[in-house]
Amino acid sequence: xxxxxxxxxxxxxxxxxxxxxxxxxxxxxxxxxxxxxxxxxxxxxxxxxxxxxxxxxxxxxxxxxxxxxxxxxxxxxxxxxxxxxxxxxxxxxxxxxxxxxxxxxxxxxxxxxxxxxxxxxxxxxxxxxxxxxxxxxxxxxxxxxxxxxxxxxxxxxxxxxxxxxxxxxxxxxxxxxxxxxxxxxxxxxxxxxxxxxxxxxxxxxxxxxxxxxxxxxxxxxxxxxxxxxxxxxxxxxxxxxxxxxxxxxxxxxxxxxxxxxxxxxxxxxxxxxxxxxxxxxxxxxxxxxxxxxxxxxxxxxxxxxxxxxxxxxxxxxxxxxxxxxxxxxxxxxxxxxxxxxxxxxxxxxxxxxxxxxxxxxxxxxxxxxxxxxxxxxxxxxxxxxxxxxxxxxxxxxxxxxxxxxxxxxxxxxxxxxxxxxxxxxxxxxxxxxxxxxxxxxxxxxxxxxxxxxxxxxxxxxxxxxxxxxxxxxxxxxxxxxxxxxxxxxxxxxxxxxxxxxxxxxxxxxxxxxxxxxxxxxxxxxxxxxxxxxxxxxxxxxxxxxxxxxxxxxxxxxxxxxxxxxxxxxxxxxxxxxxxxxxxxxxxxxxxxxxxxxxxxxxxxxxxxxxxxxxxxxxxxxxxxxxxxxxxxxx
Amino acid sequence: xxxxxxxxxxxxxxxxxxxxxxxxxxxxxxxxxxxxxxxxxxxxxxxxxxxxxxxxxxxxxxxxxxxxxxxxxxxxxxxxxxxxxxxxxxxxxxxxxxxxxxxxxxxxxxxxxxxxxxxxxxxxxxxxxxxxxxxxxxxxxxxxxxxxxxxxxxxxxxxxxxxxxxxxxxxxxxxxxxxxxxxxxxxxxxxxxxxxxxxxxxxxxxxxxxxxxxxxxxxxxxxxxxxxxxxxxxxxxxxxxxxxxxxxxxxxxxxxxxxxxxxx
Numbered sequence: 001x002x003x004x005x006x007x008x009x010x011x012x013x014x015x016x017x018x019x020x021x022x023x024x025x026x027x028x029x030x031x032x033x034x035x036x037x038x039x040x041x042x043x044x045x046x047x048x049x050x051x052x053x054x055x056x057x058x059x060x061x062x063x064x065x066x067x068x069x070x071x072x073x074x075x076x077x078x079x080x081x082x083x084x085x086x087x088x089x090x091x092x093x094x095x096x097x098x099x100x101x102x103x104x105x106x107x108x109x110x111x112x113x114x115x116x117x118x119x120x121x122x123x124x125x126x127x128x129x130x131x132x133x134x135x136x137x138x139x140x141x142x143x144x145x146x147x148x149x150x151x152x153x154x155x156x157x158x159x160x161x162x163x164x165x166x167x168x169x170x171x172x173x174x175x176x177x178x179x180x181x182x183x184x185x186x187x188x189x190x191x192x193x194x195x196x197x198x199x200x201x202x203x204x205x206x207x208x209x210x211x212x213x214x215x216x217x218x219x220x221x222x223x224x225x226x227x228x229x230x231x232x233x234x235x236x237x238x239x240x241x242x243x244x245x246x247x248x249x250x251x252x253x254x255x256x257x258x259x260x261x262x263x264x265x266x267x268x269x270x271x272x273x274x275x276x277x278x279x280x281x282x283x284x285x286x287x288x289x290x291x292x293x294x295x296x297x298x299x300x301x302x303x304x305x306x307x308x309x310x311x312x313x314x315x316x317x318x319x320x321x322x323x324x325x326x327x328x329x330x331x332x333x334x335x336x337x338x339x340x341x342x343x344x345x346x347x348x349x350x351x352x353x354x355x356x357x358x359x360x361x362x363x364x365x366x367x368x369x370x371x372x373x374x375x376x377x378x379x380x381x382x383x384x385x386x387x388x389x390x391x392x393x394x395x396x397x398x399x400x401x402x403x404x405x406x407x408x409x410x411x412x413x414x415x416x417x418x419x420x421x422x423x424x425x426x427x428x429x430x431x432x433x434x435x436x437x438x439x440x441x442x443x444x445x446x447x448x449x450x451x452x453x454x455x456x457x458x459x460x461x462x463x464x465x466x467x468x469x470x471x472x473x474x475x476x477x478x479x480x481x482x483x484x485x486x487x488x489x490x491x492x493x494x495x496x497x498x499x500x501x502x503x504x505x506x507x508x509x510x511x512x513x514x515x516x517x518x519x520x521x522x523x524x525x526x527x528x529x530x531x532x533x534x535x536x537x538x539x540x541x542x543x544x545x546x547x548x549x550x551x552x553x554x555x556x557x558x559x560x561x562x563x564x565x566x567x568x569x570x571x572x573x574x575x576x577x578x579x580x581x582x583x584x585x586x587x588x589x590x591x592x593x594x595x596x597x598x599x600x601x602x603x604x605x606x607x608x609x610x611x612x613x614x615x616x617x618x619x620x621x622x623x624x625x626x627x628x629x630x631x632x633x634x
Numbered sequence: 635x636x637x638x639x640x641x642x643x644x645x646x647x648x649x650x651x652x653x654x655x656x657x658x659x660x661x662x663x664x665x666x667x668x669x670x671x672x673x674x675x676x677x678x679x680x681x682x683x684x685x686x687x688x689x690x691x692x693x694x695x696x697x698x699x700x701x702x703x704x705x706x707x708x709x710x711x712x713x714x715x716x717x718x719x720x721x722x723x724x725x726x727x728x729x730x731x732x733x734x735x736x737x738x739x740x741x742x743x744x745x746x747x748x749x750x751x752x753x754x755x756x757x758x759x760x761x762x763x764x765x766x767x768x769x770x771x772x773x774x775x776x777x778x779x780x781x782x783x784x785x786x787x788x789x790x791x792x793x794x795x796x797x798x799x800x801x802x803x804x805x806x807x808x809x810x811x812x813x814x815x816x817x818x819x820x821x822x823x824x825x826x827x828x829x830x831x832x833x834x835x836x837x838x839x840x841x842x843x844x845x846x847x848x849x850x851x852x853x854x855x856x857x858x859x860x861x862x863x864x865x866x867x868x869x870x871x872x873x874x875x876x877x878x879x880x881x882x883x884x885x886x887x888x889x890x891x892x893x894x895x896x897x898x
Contacts, residue, residue, distance in 0.1 A: 142846065146842070214844075310821075317821070353718065355718065357720065386751075404728065409725075411697045415701055415705060434695070441690060449743055456814055526840075530848040607716055607717035611717075
C-alpha cells in the first residue's frame with residue numbers, strides 16, 4: 001500500500017486529487033474567514049467552494065499521477081530518476097493508462113481518448129435529433145436541450161476534433177521527419193493527460209446543481225456570466241484543453257524546426273508536417289485568447305469583476321471580439337491538419353507528386369495569416385461598429401482563395417495519375433473534396449454581409465459548420481485513421497466494413513446537413529428545442545438521416561476494435577507510400593529508427609525514375625549520391 | 635501535355651452542369667416570402683451567388699469525376715503516375731480567377747448593404763425592448779405609446795428600430811424582412827427596414843437567451859397607414875420607467891464611422 005502511494009500512478013493520482021481539492025476548499029474557507037465574509041455562503045452563481053477545488057483537484061491529479069515527478073525532483077534537489085526508456089512502448093493495454101513519454105503511445109492515447117468523447121458527443125447529437133424529430137418538446141425539456149447542444153459542441157470541438165489531429169500527428173509526425181521522438185517527451189505526456197481532465201469537466205457539469213452549461217459552446221456574456229454553476233465547469237475545462245493544445249503546439253513547433261532528419265529541408269517536408277507547423281502557429285498565438293475570455297467570464301462569475309457587465313462599466317460585445325479572435329482561427333486549427341492528411345492520402349493513392357507542392361505549403365501559411373483578420377464576420381449582426389463589417393467581409397472572402405488553391409491542387413494531383421480506390425482512406429479523401437467544396441461555398445455566402453444578416457443564427461449556420469466540421473474535418477480524420485491504421489496497430493482493417501462505413505457516412509452526412517440549409521433560409525432559428533410546425537417534415541427526415549449516420553459510426557468502431565485485435569498482420573508499407581514512416585516496420589520499432597534516415601529528395605516523387613525520399617539505415621551503399629530536391633515546377 | 639485532355643468537352647460539361655443546377659436552384663424560393671424593400675435585393679444577391687457557386691461546384695465535380703474515370707488504375711497495375719510536379723500558369727490562374735470572383739462578390743455585397751441601410755428622412759422610429767423571454771415596443775413619435783408582444787408598422791415607410799435589452803443578448807429577426815440585429819444590454823443597436831407588403835409576420839429571437847429562447851416570439855403587423863394611425867392612437871399604455879431609463883443610458887454603437895458604410 002505504501003509502495004502504491006509512493007509510485008506515480010492511479011492511486012497516488014486519486015490521493016493527489018483529494019488532497020488538492022481539500023486544499024482548495026480550505027483555501028476558500030480561510031480566505032473568506034480572514035476577509036470577514038460568511039464562510040459557507042454561496043453567491044448566486046459563484047460557488048467558490050466548488051470552483052477553486054475544480055482548479056486544484058485536476059492539478060493534484062496530474063502531480064499524483066506522475067506528470068511533474070522529474071521536474072519536482074530536480075527542483076527539490078533530489079536525485080532525478082533518469083529515463084531508461086523501459087516504459088517506452090506498450091506491452092499490454094494497461095500501459096496506455098500510465099504516464100508514458102513515448103510519442104507513439106501518447107498518439108494512441110490521444111486517438112482513443114478523443115474517439116471516446118466523439119461517441120459521447122455523438123450520443124448527445126442523437127438525443128438532440130430525437131427531440132427535434134417533431135415540433136414541440138417530447139424527450140427533454142428546453143433547459144436540458146440547451147445543455148445537450150452546448151456540451152455536444154464543446155466535446156466535439158475541444159476534446160475531439162482539435163486533439164485527435166494532435167494525436168494523429170503525435171504518432172506520425174516524428175516518424176515522418178525522421179525523429180526518434182518529440183522534442184519534449186515529458187511535456188507531451190503532460191499535454192495528453194490534461195485532455196481527459198477537460199473532457200471530464202465538460203461531462204461532469206451535468207452533475208452540477210442547475211445542470212450542465214447551457215449558453216452554447218460560444219458562451220456569450222452576459223448569459224454565461226449569469227448562468228448556473230455548470231458554466232464554471234466549461235470555463236475551467238477550456239483552460240485544461242487549451243493548455244494541452246498550446247503545450248502540444250509548442251512541442252510540434254520545436255520538433256519540426258529542430259529535429260528534422262539530415263537533408264529534410266523545409267521544402268522536403270511532407271505536407272502533413274507543413275500543415276501541423278501552420279496549425280501550431282495558430283494554436284500558440286490564438287488559444288490564449290479563448291483562455292483569457294473564459295477566465296474573464298469566470299472572474300465575473302466568481303470574483304464579481306465587471307469585464308462584461310454593462311451595469312458595472314463592462315463591455316458586453318468585447319467578449320465576442322476576444323472569443324472569436326480565437327474561435328475563428330480555431331476553425332482552421334480544426335481544418336489545416338486535415339488538409340495535410342488529404343495531401344498524403346491523395347498523393348499516395350494517385351501515385352502522383354502533389355500538384356504545386358510549394359503553393360500548397362504557401363497556401364497553408366496564407367490561411368494562417370488571413371485567419372487572424374476575419375473574426376468579426378461572426379458578429380455582423382452583433383451590434384459592433386458597423387464600419388468593421390466591410391473590411392471583415394473582404395478578408396473573409398479572400399480566405400476562400402488559398403482554400404480553393406488546395407482543392408484545385410488535389411484535383412490536379414489526380415490527373416495523369418494511377419488512382420487506386422481500394423483503400424477507405426482514399427474514398428474519404430475524395431468525398432472530402434466534394435463535401436468540403438459545398439461547405440466552402442456556403443461559407444463564402446455567409447461571408448457576405450447582406451446574406452449573413454438574413455441567415456445568421458439560423459439552421460443555415462448549423463448546416464455550414466457541420467459541412468465543414470463533419471463533412472470536412474471528420475472526413476479527414478477518418479481518412480487519416482484508415483490510412484495510418486496499419487502503421488499504428490500493425491494490422492489491416494477490414495476494407496469491406498470500411499466501405500460500408502464510408503458510404504453510410506457520406507449518405508448520412510448529406511441527408512442530415514443539406515436540408516438544414518433550406519429550413520434555415522426559410523426561417524428556422526438555431527438552438528431551439530421547439531420550432532414552427534411548417535418545418536416538421538424536414539426535421540423528421542433530418543433526424544432519420546442523423547440516426548442512420550450515428551449507426552454507421554458503430555460499424556467504424558467495430559471495424560477498428562476487431563481489426564486491431566484480430567486483423568491480418570500489416571506489412572511495413574501496404575500503400576507503397578514514399579514518406580519515412582512507411583519505411584520502418586508496422587508498428588515501428590520502439591525508438592523509431594536504428595539509425596536516423598538521410599533525406600535526399602522530396603516526399604512525393606512518385607513516378608520520378610530513381611528518385612528517393614530518404615535513405616534508411618544500412619541502405620547507404622545502394623545510392624551513390626544524394627539526388628537534388630526535385631520539388632520545383634516542371 | 636494538357637493538350638491530351640478534352641478541355642473543350644470538360645468546359646462544356648461544366649457549363650451544362652452549372653445550367654442544370656442553377657435552373658433547379660433558382661426555381662426555388664429559398665428565403666420564403668419577401669415583404670420588405672431589402673428582401674428582393676438580398677434574394678438577388680443570393681441568386682447571383684447560387685449561379686457562381688453552381689459553376690465552382692460543377693467545375694470541381696467535372697474535374698474530379700473525369701479524373702476518376704480516366705485515370706483510375708487497372709487492377710494489378712502497380713506502376714506510378716506521370717511525375718508532374720505542377721504548372722505555374724495553371725496555379726496562377728486558380729489563384730487569380732477565384733480572387734476576382736470573390737472581390738466581385740464583396741463589391742456587390744457592399745453595394746447591396748449600402749442600399750438596404752440607406753436612411754430615409756421620414757423614417758418612423760420604434761423602440762424595441764427585449765428581456766427573457768418577451769418583446770415589447772414603444773413609439774417615441776406617438777407620445778411613447780407602449781405595447782407588449784405585438785407591434786404594428788405602416789406599409790411603405792422606412793422604420794428605424796432602436797433596440798434595448800434589459801438582461802442578456804437577444805436578436806430581432808423577421809425572416810420576411812431579411813433583417814436581423816442583436817439587442818445588447820448597455821448599448822442601443824439599430825436596424826432599418828422598409829416593409830412593403832401588408833400582412834402579419836412573426837418576430838423571432840435568434841440569439842440563445844435561456845430556456846425560453848425558442849418561444850420568444852412576437853406578432854408583427856404591417857398595415858395601411860390609416861389603420862396604423864388608428865391602432866397606435868388606441869394604445870393606452872406608456873413606456874414604463876425602467877425602459878425609458880435604458881433609452882437614456884444606452885450608448886450608441888457607432889461613435890465613429892470612418893468608412894461611411896451606413897448606420898448599424
